[in-house]
Amino acid sequence: MQKQYLIKNWRCYRIVNGKIIPPRSCEINAVDHCNIACMDCNHASPTAKMKIANPDVVFRDLSILSLFYRPAVIKIIGGEPLLHPNMLALLKAIRRSSVSKHIILVTNGILLSQMKDEIWAEIDEIELSVYPQTEFLLTPHMAAIYQSAKLHQVALVKYYYENFRATFSTIGTTDHALTQRIYNACKLARLWGCHSVHEGYFFKCPQSIYIPNILDKAVSYDYREDGVKIISTPDFPDKLKEYLSSRKPLRACRYCLGSVGRLRVHVLAKTTGWESAHAVPTEELVDYDKLSRLENGKGASDINKIQYKSLKYFIHHTFCF
Numbered sequence: 001m002q003k004q005y006l007i008k009n010w011r012c013y014r015i016v017n018g019k020i021i022p023p024r025s026c027e028i029n030a031v032d033h034c035n036i037a038c039m040d041c042n043h044a045s046p047t048a049k050m051k052i053a054n055p056d057v058v059f060r061d062l063s064i065l066s067l068f069y070r071p072a073v074i075k076i077i078g079g080e081p082l083l084h085p086n087m088l089a090l091l092k093a094i095r096r097s098s099v100s101k102h103i104i105l106v107t108n109g110i111l112l113s114q115m116k117d118e119i120w121a122e123i124d125e126i127e128l129s130v131y132p133q134t135e136f137l138l139t140p141h142m143a144a145i146y147q148s149a150k151l152h153q154v155a156l157v158k159y160y161y162e163n164f165r166a167t168f169s170t171i172g173t174t175d176h177a178l179t180q181r182i183y184n185a186c187k188l189a190r191l192w193g194c195h196s197v198h199e200g201y202f203f204k205c206p207q208s209i210y211i212p213n214i215l216d217k218a219v220s221y222d223y224r225e226d227g228v229k230i231i232s233t234p235d236f237p238d239k240l241k242e243y244l245s246s247r248k249p250l251r252a253c254r255y256c257l258g259s260v261g262r263l264r265v266h267v268l269a270k271t272t273g274w275e276s277a278h279a280v281p282t283e284e285l286v287d288y289d290k291l292s293r294l295e296n297g298k299g300a301s302d303i304n305k306i307q308y309k310s311l312k313y314f315i316h317h318t319f320c321f
């Protein structure tokens, strides 16, 4: 199935009852900033300024999208989404839009034990991202978090990240053939459909939103060039389908490793460390073995799942993307 997708299938969606159905979820970036700084965060949060999603804008965007598009899941992500000062309003905006019935909060969990009951009540599932350097902060609170999940019937899924794949090169590449190969092998755009809605625009991946922010001003560009404006016009669904099926890399792909960045041990970025770790040509950050395996229809999955506690409320995964 995955082989078919990566080699042949450029239409990373289905049509059901006239609506576009992505393979997985659509993401809302609740905030851009984070309370930790993972070196290879694929939203480039260590470089982000404080930015907060406006619930009214999210409602407008998702309400228009809901006429043509129906993801099984909306993921609220960041940065660290629990830094949003009005998470309840954001959740209610997503619910009111009716774009999807299932809402997942993706969090590093550091603030989870302080999350209010009314927010727990609005969430269907939590993806808890745990890192070697932050686990000790969660351990004392896990029993209480587990109890809250059980009380509110929220599925709790724990992902443990020991490694990340390099995501960005601020130097990029001038080799168009390599950019095309990276895009062709990009599981986010072609297999998973990691769609993202951000300030009036729809994107096929979150990376394309954040890449212009990390580039030198001399080569940067408006991130919206890589998205589709969300607008309630009769031709919008066709524009969305054309965008999702396009074989042409995004502008951002020149500075992105997609699914084939070299595997690096997870570390937290120091103030100056992020820039030097990413000011490396794309060619030096590619895992060519992974690229070749994906091009040959292999290695589409690198998830190792380990069930941890009771199935519904606590599942433990070791994960590397």
Ligand code: SF4
Binding pocket: 182, 183, 186, 188, 189, 204, 205, 206, 207, 208, 249, 250, 252, 253, 256, 257, 258, 259
């Ligand atoms: S910028 Fe390009 S290579 Fe990177 S995730 Fe998006 S589509 Fe994939």
